[in-house]
Amino acid sequence: xxxxxxxxxxxxxxxxxxxxxxxxxxxxxxxxxxxxxxxxxxxxxxxxxxxxxxxxxxxxxxxxxxxxxxxxxxxxxxxxxxxxxxxxxxxxxxxxxxxxxxxxxxxxxxxxxxxxxxxxxxxxxxxxxxxxxxxxxxxxxxxxxxxxxxxxxxxxxxxxxxxxxxxxxxxxxxxxxxxxxxxxxxxxxxxxxxxxxxxxxxxxxxxxxxxxxxxxxxxxxxxxxxxxxxxxxxxxxxxxxxxxxxxxxxx
Amino acid sequence: xxxxxxxxxxxxxxxxxxxxxxxxxxxxxxxxxxxxxxxxxxxxxxxxxxxxxxxxxxxxxxxxxxxxxxxxxxxxxxxxxxxxxxxxxxxxxxxxxxxxxxxxxxxxxxxxxxxxxxxxxxxxxxxxxxxxxxxxxxxxxxxxxxxxxxxxxxxxxxxxxxxxxxxxxxxxxxxxxxxxxxxxxxxxxxxxxxxxxxxxxxxxxxxxxxxxxxxxxxxxxxxxxxxxxxxxxxxxxxxxxxxxxxxxxxx
Numbered sequence: 001x002x003x004x005x006x007x008x009x010x011x012x013x014x015x016x017x018x019x020x021x022x023x024x025x026x027x028x029x030x031x032x033x034x035x036x037x038x039x040x041x042x043x044x045x046x047x048x049x050x051x052x053x054x055x056x057x058x059x060x061x062x063x064x065x066x067x068x069x070x071x072x073x074x075x076x077x078x079x080x081x082x083x084x085x086x087x088x089x090x091x092x093x094x095x096x097x098x099x100x101x102x103x104x105x106x107x108x109x110x111x112x113x114x115x116x117x118x119x120x121x122x123x124x125x126x127x128x129x130x131x132x133x134x135x136x137x138x139x140x141x142x143x144x145x146x147x148x149x150x151x152x153x154x155x156x157x158x159x160x161x162x163x164x165x166x167x168x169x170x171x172x173x174x175x176x177x178x179x180x181x182x183x184x185x186x187x188x189x190x191x192x193x194x195x196x197x198x199x200x201x202x203x204x205x206x207x208x209x210x211x212x213x214x215x216x217x218x219x220x221x222x223x224x225x226x227x228x229x230x231x232x233x234x235x236x237x238x239x240x241x242x243x244x245x246x247x248x249x250x251x
Numbered sequence: 252x253x254x255x256x257x258x259x260x261x262x263x264x265x266x267x268x269x270x271x272x273x274x275x276x277x278x279x280x281x282x283x284x285x286x287x288x289x290x291x292x293x294x295x296x297x298x299x300x301x302x303x304x305x306x307x308x309x310x311x312x313x314x315x316x317x318x319x320x321x322x323x324x325x326x327x328x329x330x331x332x333x334x335x336x337x338x339x340x341x342x343x344x345x346x347x348x349x350x351x352x353x354x355x356x357x358x359x360x361x362x363x364x365x366x367x368x369x370x371x372x373x374x375x376x377x378x379x380x381x382x383x384x385x386x387x388x389x390x391x392x393x394x395x396x397x398x399x400x401x402x403x404x405x406x407x408x409x410x411x412x413x414x415x416x417x418x419x420x421x422x423x424x425x426x427x428x429x430x431x432x433x434x435x436x437x438x439x440x441x442x443x444x445x446x447x448x449x450x451x452x453x454x455x456x457x458x459x460x461x462x463x464x465x466x467x468x469x470x471x472x473x474x475x476x477x478x479x480x481x482x483x484x485x486x487x488x489x490x491x492x493x494x495x496x497x498x499x500x501x502x
Contacts, residue, residue, distance in 0.1 A: 015452060015454055015471070016454060016456055016469065017278070017279075017282075017295075018282055018291075018292045018293065018294070018295065019282060019283075019286060019292075019423070019425065019471065020278075020279050020280075020281075020282030020283035020286055020292075021425065021469060022456070023276065023279045024275075024278070024279075025274065027268070027271075027275070027297065028268075028271050028274045028275075029271075030271075031268075031269055031270060031271030032270075032271035035270060035271060040269075041269045041270075041271075042269065042299060043269070043296065043297065043298055043299070043304070044268075044269065044296065044297040045294065045295065045296050045297075046278065046294065046295040046296075047294055048293060048294070049454075053294070075434050075455070075457060076434050076435045076438045077434050077437075077438045077441055077442070077455040078438070078441055078442040078445050078453075078455075079445075079453065079454050079455060080455075109435070112439050113433075113435045113436050113438075114435075115439070116434075116435040116436075116438030116439055117435040119438070151457060151458070151459065153459060172270070174270065174272065182364075183326050183327050183328050183367070184327045184360065184364045184365075184367040184368040185364050185367075186328075187327045187328045187329070187364075187367030187368075187370070188363050188366070188367055190328055190329055191328070191329040194329050194330075201266060202329075202330070203266055203267055203300075203330050204326070204328040204329075204330060204331075205267055205273070206326060206402060207402070208402065208404060218267065218272060220266070220270065
């Protein structure tokens with residue numbers, strides 16, 4: 001059985017992440033959500049609100065990955081330039097989308113405020129909408145690029161509306177085990193196990209907790225039976241190092 | 252007076268961030284720390300433990316930015332491949348650095364464990380060390396690339412040791428004010444203010460808190476006097492929209 005791999009790149013657009021003012025949490029949510037749908041996030045970039053950077057990054061990544069997901073820059077203010085950058089990247093016009101405009105018009109406002117809100121109805125010609133279950137203006141999709149809001153709750157509502165609508169490949173499962181063992185103590189056996197199971201991605205992540213060093217061993221792959229074998233071998237290596245395998249998880 | 256701009260790119264290396272297993276917090280710390288030193292993080296990338304991706308990304312970014320900071324992939328296990336990738340990117344050999352090897356040897360261990368730990372002494376030829384105030388193996392610098400650990404506490408100790416040793420440009424100051432005002436309500440005045448002060452980066456960040464929408468207005472620039480003017484103008488726009496400027500901060 002051949003299994004397809006479907007890849008994605010996430011573009012986090014916003015000066016506030018790069019200045020350190022805001023801690024991004026969108027990448028983590030997107031990675032977990034897409035992972036469960038059989039789409040593997042293979043790269044993420046945090047880029048500033050600069051037209052050329054956004055356009056160049058879009059054009060590079062939409063060719064390299066099956067899907068590109070962007071967050072940020074689709075609000076009503078002068079620094080929200082994502083929609084026009086996407087249009088430029090695809091070489092199409094920016095148009096007012098009637099469905100978004102109607103949704104915006106439903107909430108009454110003085111003319112100057114309505115004019116500002118109308119910015120959020122601008123999409124590249126040919127785009128289809130991504131529903132926004134919070135009731136606010138929608139996001140949009142053009143070809144393999146999905147443009148979503150930066151506010152986490154709104155982004156999550158938009159991404160959630162895509163469930164079942166995207167082409168997914170094999171779902172990568174993740175098994176893990178931790179132990180109060182230094183990475184070096186099991187580095188040798190881990191290398192051997194990885195070499196015996198090249199289709200499993202075996203990761204070793206040290207942590208420091210309650211004054212002790214420990215290691216999380218994570219095995220990721222699409223075949224649960226092989227993951228079970230690798231988990232058993234890793235657990236045996238921990239025992240051989242004189243420690244106890246703990247907190248075994250399979251997801 | 253001309254002010255120099257010094258830029259940086261951050262490379263977060265690790266499958267665990269891209270799978271969503273781990274929430275990255277290193278970018279935020281690096282951005283704030285470098286910002287205070289007059290170094291502006293202009294882009295960040297999260298990339299997997301894949302040799303070609305790491306090498307290509309290093310070679311692209313080290314030419315485009317004044318500095319490149321990497322986190323992750325310098326531990327003792329098979330999935331720690333950052334050092335060899337940096338060597339390949341620079342076209343130099345990977346050598347054992349005697350100072351790191353000495354530090355590693357100070358903590359006694361059986362031969363197989365010591366052999367694994369020795370991996371952490373490998374650096375590209377010509378690299379200098381980045382001290383690790385936690386007492387563990389050091390990171391390293393080669394030309395404009397700084398290679399640090401992925402564990403936040405260790406990364407922070409390494410970055411901290413660089414204070415005062417890097418060329419910084421003008422420090423970007425950040426003033427901010429929030430209000431329970433929709434972005435659209437002040438979008439017009441914000442555009443005017445931004446146009447009057449092109450050297451200030453005026454950002455508008457909506458939030459949803461306690462059932463109310465609000466907006467943070469953030470102005471960033473190197474001239475505190477001009478930031479003070481922009482802050483006054485933004486505050487006046489909030490008042491004109493019938494709301495109250497709150498939580499004014501200057502950093």
